[in-house]
Amino acid sequence: MKALVNTDVQAVPAVHSSWRVWGGLLAAVVVWAGAYQANGPLWQWAIYDMSGFASDNRLGSALEFFFFDTVKILLLLAGIIFAVTVLRSFMSVERTRALLGGRREGVGNMAAAGLGVVTPFCSCSAVPGFIGFVAAGVPLGITMSFLIASPMVNEVAIVLLYGLFGWQVAALYVAAGLVVAVVAGWVIGRLRLERWIESFVFETTLRGQPVDPSQGLGWTDRFAIAREEVRTIIRKIWPYLLAGIGIGAAIHGWVPEGFFVRYAGPNNALAVPVAVGLGIPLYSNAAGILPLVEALHAKGLAIGTVLAFMMSVVALSVPELVLLRRVLKPRLLAVFVGVVGTGILAVGFLFNLIL
Amino acid sequence: MKIEVLGAGCANCQALEKRTAEAVTLLGLQAEIVKVTDYGEIASYGVMSTPALVVDEKVVVAGRVPRVSEIQSLLEEAGFQATP
Numbered sequence: 192m193k194a195l196v197n198t199d200v201q202a203v204p205a206v207h208s209s210w211r212v213w214g215g216l217l218a219a220v221v222v223w224a225g226a227y228q229a230n231g232p233l234w235q236w237a238i239y240d241m242s243g244f245a246s247d248n249r250l251g252s253a254l255e256f257f258f259f260d261t262v263k264i265l266l267l268l269a270g271i272i273f274a275v276t277v278l279r280s281f282m283s284v285e286r287t288r289a290l291l292g293g294r295r296e297g298v299g300n301m302a303a304a305g306l307g308v309v310t311p312f313c314s315c316s317a318v319p320g321f322i323g324f325v326a327a328g329v330p331l332g333i334t335m336s337f338l339i340a341s342p343m344v345n346e347v348a349i350v351l352l353y354g355l356f357g358w359q360v361a362a363l364y365v366a367a368g369l370v371v372a373v374v375a376g377w378v379i380g381r382l383r384l385e386r387w388i389e390s391f392v393f394e395t396t397l398r399g400q401p402v403d404p405s406q407g408l409g410w411t412d413r414f415a416i417a418r419e420e421v422r423t424i425i426r427k428i429w430p431y432l433l434a435g436i437g438i439g440a441a442i443h444g445w446v447p448e449g450f451f452v453r454y455a456g457p458n459n460a461l462a463v464p465v466a467v468g469l470g471i472p473l474y475s476n477a478a479g480i481l482p483l484v485e486a487l488h489a490k491g492l493a494i495g496t497v498l499a500f501m502m503s504v505v506a507l508s509v510p511e512l513v514l515l516r517r518v519l520k521p522r523l524l525a526v527f528v529g530v531v532g533t534g535i536l537a538v539g540f541l542f543n544l545i546l
Numbered sequence: 547m548k549i550e551v552l553g554a555g556c557a558n559c560q561a562l563e564k565r566t567a568e569a570v571t572l573l574g575l576q577a578e579i580v581k582v583t584d585y586g587e588i589a590s591y592g593v594m595s596t597p598a599l600v601v602d603e604k605v606v607v608a609g610r611v612p613r614v615s616e617i618q619s620l621l622e623e624a625g626f627q628a629t630p
Contacts, residue, residue, distance in 0.1 A: 283609065284594045311609070315556040316596050322589035397592045404595065404609035416610065423557075517585055 212411050227266050234259045253444035260436050260482065264354045265429070268347065269421050275346045276417035279311040283405040284320060286310075287337070291329045296380050299333040304372040307340030308365075311404075314342050317514045325388065325518075326395045332380015338515075339531060340372035343506040347424065347478060352501065355485040356494075363542070364498055371502065371534035378530050387523035431479025439486035452491030457546075462496045463539035467532060470503030477504045494546050499539025507531055547625070550580045552588045552608075553597035562597040562611045569617040 234255050238244050244251025287306045294302055312320060317338060324334040344365055353361040408416075455462040473480055481501065488497050507528060516524055551566055553559025563581060570577050582588060582600075591600060595609035599617065601624040612620070 288594065312595065313556070313558075315554075315558075316594065316609075318554070318585040319589045319596060320594045322585065323592070323594035326589065391586050395586055395589050398590060402593075402598070402605045402608045404607070 208411060212414060216414065223266060223270055227263070230259060230262045230266070234262075249444045253440040256443055257436055257440040260355070260440070261433060264351065264432065264436070264482075265425065267350045267354045268425060268428075271346055271350050272421045272424055273417045276311070276420040277413050279309060280408060280413045280416055281405055282306075282310050283403050284310055284312055284316070284323070285403045286405065288324055288327055288329060291324070291333055291337070292327060294329075294333060296330060296332055296377060299330065300336040300373045300376045300380070303333045303336035303376060304340040304369050307337040307372060308344045308369070310337075310341065312341045314508075314511050314514070317511060318517050321515070321518045322392050322395055323397070325392055326397055330380055331385055331388065332376045332378075334376075335379045335527070336372045336376025339375055339506055340369060342508075342511065343368040343372060343502060345505060347428070348481075348501060348505055351478065351481040355481060356488070356497075360494065360498070364501065367498060367538045367542075368502060368506075371506075371531065371538060375530045375534045379526065382526065384523050384526060387520040387526075389518050389520060392518050428478035431477075432482065435479035435482035439482040442483070442486035443489060446486075446490050448490060450490045451487055455487070455492045455496060457493040457495070457543040459493075460540075462493065463499050463536055463543065466496045466500035467503040467507075467535055467539065470500045471507050472509050473504050477501070480504065493543045495539040495542030495544070498542055499535050502535045502538065503532070506535070547577060547602055548580065549577050549621070550582050550600040551597060552582045552591060552593055552600060554583045554585065554588070556596060558611050559597040562599060565611065565614050566599060566617055568614050569621060572614070573618055573621060575621070 237258075238251050238255045239246055242251075244254075246252075287310045290306060291299060291303055321334060321338065324337070325331060349361050349365065352364050455466075484492065484497055484500060488494065512524065512528065515527065519527065549566060549570070551559065551563045553562065559581075563579065566579055570579065588596065588598070591598065591605050593605060593608045597611065598608035599606050599612075599620065601621065604624065606620045606624060607617075
């Protein structure tokens with residue numbers, strides 16, 4: 192989650208502005224729903240009726256897949272990021288810290304993982320966030336549960352999983368992500384590794400009154416923040432998304448059915464660790480990689496492997512580890528990677544086994 | 547009087563710095579804007595989500611990038627007067 196950005200909105204009298212804001216929102220919802228409904232029939236018509244592709248033509252079905260999926264995922268991203276950002280604008284890290292202070296381990300880990308999902312928190316703030324939590328007395332393990340859940344259960348990952356694999360897989364991912372965050376944070380807490388936190392964290396004195404960014408915002412501000420968030424995220428990920436869906440469409444059209452069952456099916460024990468290892472350096476490309484992975488899944492890549500891969504892409508990213516190194520000594524960073532990595536592997540193996 | 551922008555190089559931190567400079571120009575102020583990128587120092591202000599704007603050692607906004615007009619009024623509230 193990015194920090195909140197506000198754009199210039201014109202000052203209009205309060206009554207007019209509330210009509211304009213809610214009217215605008217209603218219009219946007221209607222346009223969105225219409226576009227989402229029309230997306231399927233539109234490409235059917237454009238590709239088979241207008242351009243004259245036969246219904247069993249490979250190029251035709253790859254094109255239909257490409258355009259349909261691109262529009263569907265962009266619409267889902269825009270709608271869900273907007274809604275999530277508006278809801279999250281009522282929460283703040285400051286409030287989350289107040290809620291977590293003095294919690295006991297166990298319950299505290301669960302609260303932290305849940306709050307990690309609903310709190311607006313950019314992983315670029317991981318360092319001041321960590322210091323703010325730990326220096327204010329939130330236990331290390333509970334802080335870690337928050338820092339693991341926050342990037343793992345994020346709206347872009349959920350939208351992509353929902354759009355490409357359906358709601359069951361997205362729900363499974365959310366549940367598994369929360370469990371990994373709770374358990375990994377709890378384990379790190381139990382290991383009593385506070386001595387491996389960089390000492391400056393404890394020497395930091397928190398002076399001044401924290402400012403709560405969720406305070407004093409009107410609906411106009413919240414909608415403006417959400418619009419800006421949608422724009423920022425989509426501008427950042429669209430090239431990867433198009434490339435991923437494009438290659439995915441090619442795989443759908445030309446790679447033989449069941450191709451990956453041999454190499455990466457549920458019975459190949461190596462597939463999960465390899466997927467997790469590949470996921471670590473791929474952070475910024477999550478949006479491009481998941482459409483590709485979906486195509487691989489259609490040709491036999493097991494679903495547990497897919498979930499483990501997605502988790503490692505967002506929860507164990509190199510940039511995040513570089514940031515955390517500022518506050519964690521190398522040994523604690525290694526423990527963090529080990530514990531979270533083990534949790535993700537367990538998720539991968541478990542779902543390959545039972546699904 | 548001192549204006550500080552806290553943040554370690556994220557896109558939003560640069561946006562806040564730019565808008566603050568704009569607000570300072572619009573108000574006709576002679577003020578130096580200092581960038582604070584050290585994490586220990588950022589955290590010592592009690593700031594947990596960057597970027598943040600600090601005027602005279604007091605955090606006036608954190609975790610979001612306000613519009614230029616809002617920064618202008620924040621600076622005025624903090625007691626900034628246009629230098630003659």
